[in-house]
Amino acid sequence: MTRPGRQPARRRGVGPRRETLLATVPVAVAALIGAAGPTAADTTGAPGAGDPYFPLSGNGGYHVRHYDLTLRYETSSRHLDGKAVLTARATQDLSRFDLDLTGLQVTGVAVDGAPAAFRRVGQELVVTSRHTLRTGRDFRVAVAYNGTPKPVTDPDGSADGWIPTDDGAFVAGEPQGAMTWFPANNHPKDKASYDFTITVPQGSTAVANGVLLGQRTAHGRTTFRWRESQPMASYLATATIGNFKVERYSTDDGIQVYNAVDPREASAAAPVLKQLPSVLEWESKLFGPYPYRSAGSIVDHAPDVGYALETQTRPLYDAAPDLHTLVHENAHQWFGDSVSLTTWKDIWLNEGFAVYTEWLYDEQHDGDSAQETFDALYARPASDPLWAYPPGDPGSGKNIFGAPVYQRGAMALHELRKAVGDGDFFRIVHAWPTVHRNGHGTTAQFVRLAEQISGKRLDGLFHTWLFANGKPNSA
Template identity: 80%
Template sequence: MTPPPGQPARRRTGVLRREAVLAAVPAAVAALLGAAAPAAPGTAGAPGAGDPYFPLSGNGGYHVRHYDLTLRYDTSARHLDGTAVLAARATQNLSRFDLDLTGLKVTRVTVDGAPAAFRRTGQELVVTPRHTLHTGREFHITVAYHGTPKPVTDPDGSADGWIPTDDGAFVAGEPQGAMTWFPANAHPEDKSSYDITITVPQGRTAVSNGVLLGQRTAHGRTTFRWRETQPMAAYLATATVGKFKVEQYTTRDGIRVYNAVDPREASAAAPVLKKLPSVLAWESTLFGPYPFRSAGSVVDHANVGYALETQTRPLYDSAPDLGTLVHESAHQWFGDSVSLTAWKDIWLNEGFATYAEWLYAEQHGGDSAQKTFDALYARGAGDHLWAFPPGDPGSGAHIFDTPVYARGAMALHEVRRAVGDRDFFRILRAWSAGHRYGHGTTAQFERLAEKVSGKRLDGLFHTWLFTKGKPNRA
């Protein structure tokens, strides 16, 4: 994610609800109530993934392998009709489970085709299937829903999710906005493939992730079918709608590019978007092969205040500058392909993407990374840059703040100085390759850096990622 120019980098601790195992009901009483006792003991899936920064994001007890979303959006009425089919696997004996969904009316839920009981509590859609789902069981959840989707306000005061625009919607889900437009297991720890079909009024374009399988216009509406086959966290999904000029081509490396640009931003965006193939090629030499089949950009006229690394197709609220393009493109490796297991490790996304900007400038006639580092380090001890350690910002209100981005990048530069360029770039490529389509933690990155370099780096990581205040340089 990239903050607006001249602004700090963008952008609760709670107690998870514990659900007791239901006591067995005598068979005679169950018969009188018209209920059946569970076929096997089961427990309720947790209503959150256990992340202290966003306690109710994600859910326990199952993993979603694939989402098949069918959406219809009326841009005039701002009304969304949706059907979500989730292919999931139980990771425990599951008597009931939660999905993250807010602000939309649910009309029907089925599990493997059988109607399931459901209720709403806050952002949770609580589903009770007819029978306990056994550990390892593959099952399908179908949810029909509709309403007027609205964004959520994050702890830092910014908006994310389904954000209405004057010609459609800017759909940016980090960190918790996915639940504003589809039912999800919405924590980065749970990654899935996606099919997203979106029908919009003729003249509008609906842009999502991955490859465009096709589009068809009939009866005044156009349907777009998108597919992302590689694992994706829910917050990286988009269904942005607007009046866009579309450009499609294939790079020399075989990457299918789809750019959608609001005409009001087209002249300013064109010279920057023209550099996308060369930026991806340059990043591939540093970080390893580009992780996905497709790439591109969505440039809206939205005045949201940030850009987002939506997988395969970064989302810009206005024409981006080159640094922002480099930043969001680098996220395809750091944040999208290699994802977080906990939001406190957000520096692994933002620090890496920020350092990619420094490297690009260094290798394309701009300031060296050392000069950028030195200018930042010259800031006084009371500067906001040193307000909190980037390795654990302390709350969801700080995960998109300056220390995560700039001091996170400074930590990487200190690693580079300590191990030398040869080992440093070996570390970056090994990180991208070793955790491709999966997850990573700060501790894993530290171990990798020590293994590749043969040097002990625990003091460096502690100083730059976990020490309060302005670090002392070695």
């Protein structure tokens, strides 16, 4: 994610900055989700996934394997009608479980086709099935809902979720916003495949993740069908709607590109989006094959949003991006999207890598070297906000999009590069998204991988740059 005012993204001249829908649940994923649940004797799923920064995000007791979302949005009235069918697997015996959903009216819930009791408690939709769902059992939850979706306000004061625009909606869910438009197990450690069927007034375009399966216009409305077959965290889902100019093509590697651009941003966006294939090719050489079948960009005209987001396969921009923002958000397709977090505390693994990718791009395209960028940052005094808190433990959800996470996170990677040498460093950053492809990773796992590849003890380096307070002493 790039958020001016939250981190030093380079935006508009600102400085540095089915197929198989029911695939077997990996043991690691089941362990992650089950770990947040209650004791074995309890058949109530936990109301949160155990994240210290967002304790009610996500839920315990089950793992969602697939979301099938059917949406109808009226751009004039801003009314949304939705039906969500979640295919899930119980990771414990469940008589009751929660889904995350806020602001919308629920008109009915069914579990495996039978009506289920439900109630609302804050952001929790509490569902009680007729029969206990036994551990390891697959089940389906269908939720019908409607209303006028509104964004949530994050701890740092920014908005995310379903954000209305003058011609539709800018739909960006990091870190909490998915629950503003569909019921979800809304935490990065619960990833699933997705189908989207989105109906909008004729003339509007609805853009979601993955591959466009088809579109059809009838009776003054157009329905778009999208599918993301690879595992995706709920905050990376989008259903952005607007009056877009659409461009479609395939790269030499067979990646299907779909760009949707607001005409007001088209002239500024065109020269940057033209470089997407070369950026993906360059990033693939560093990090391994691009993780998905599709790519592209959604360039909206949303001047009040103030950030871009790495929505999976198709980053979302609130205005025409510059080249560094394009590089940053597409680096997230490896770091953050394919390899996802298990806790928001580890967000430097997303943002530090994306920022360092910008540095590497400059270095390898006749710009400043990564060392020069590092030196300019390190010259900042100890009182600078860059040193306000450690990136490996920002301390609260309010801080996860701050400069220490982004820039000092990238500085930690540069210190690693200096410590192990270029050969081992580039082997490390290639191995990380390869080993954890379509899964999850933690800071501890990254440190172990770096030590295994380099053969060096690196705990001191990572402690200094990720967890120590104040301005570190540079090596």
